Amino acid sequence: MSFIKSKSSTTNNSVNIFYQEYGTGKPVIFIHGWPLNHEMWEYQLAELPKHNLRCIAYDRRGFGKSDRPWESYDYNTLADDLNELINQLNLSEVTLVGFSMGGGEIARYIGKYGTKKLKKVAFVSSVTPFRLKTEDNPDGTEKESFDATIENISTDRPAFIAEFGKKFYGVTALNQTVSKPLLEWNKMLCLMSSSKATVDCVRSFSETDFRNDLRKINIPVLIIHGDADDIVPINVSGDKTAALIPHAKYIIYTGAPHGLFITEKEKLNADLLNFISVEDSVYQSLEQEKK
Secondary structure, rough: EEEEEEEOOOOOEEEEEEEEEEEEOEEEEEOOOOOHHHHHHHHHHHOHHHEEEEEEEEEEOOOOOOOOOOOOOOOOHHHHHHHHHHEEEEEEOEEEEOOOHHHHHHHHHHHHHHHHHHHHHHEEOOOOOOOOOEOOOOOOOOOHHHHHHHHHHOOOOHHHHHHHHHHOOOOOOOOOOOOOHHHHHOOOHOOOHHHHHHHHHHHHHOHHHOHHHOOOOOOOEEEEEEOOOOOOOOOOOOHHHHHHHHEEEEEEEEEOOOHHHHHHHHHHHHHHHHHHHHHOOOOOOOHHHHH
């Protein structure tokens, strides 16, 4: 198994971060959502390496096979972990693909480290720009809703994950978007995380404001969001992220739920491949501006 070591900027404790890679060529890093791990990208990692891409997926600290420290699940630390992965693997001209909570890592990484080592970024069902309802973010979600999520996790995490999975993939009595075995697989991946990390990351993705981070993005951006997303509603996420990044390519998946990496896997793979491989005049001008 492959690991890099990363340190928390607050505690200076070393943490082992697990990563997996497939293929050779242009580097693409996949950042998983909450409360899953890198294995959620199974269908992307089975296809994209066939197209001259070096696909790297890692487990966020506290999730999957990475170490499970008691603290330091803030986005500054999570961005530091991503930075260590890029540096220790000696990567450049990287495309970052972040799903849901993983979109926050992209935004905060750019906010802290800039875009010198990046080529492009893709936000998929992302939590950006800001989930929490505040005076200057009136369309956000009330803090009490996130408090209830934490309470449910703390009371019966397996039961919460089971119900959350159905909403995640848009499963209803009349709409079986995924199979029962896939829901069980999803539950298994989620339960591989530590309960502490699961709870602390709710605070991180709900309370972190990425608006200023997004304004710093000067490289090509792809935004993909489903308009039937009941986990991260499109009107407070995809739409607003696109508004803050005017040069972004924004693709809305009609009728797609949050977990579109499964329900719309062929379309997502095609859109990612097209974005990674195609260079147009807008992207080229952005590259010149970056230099």
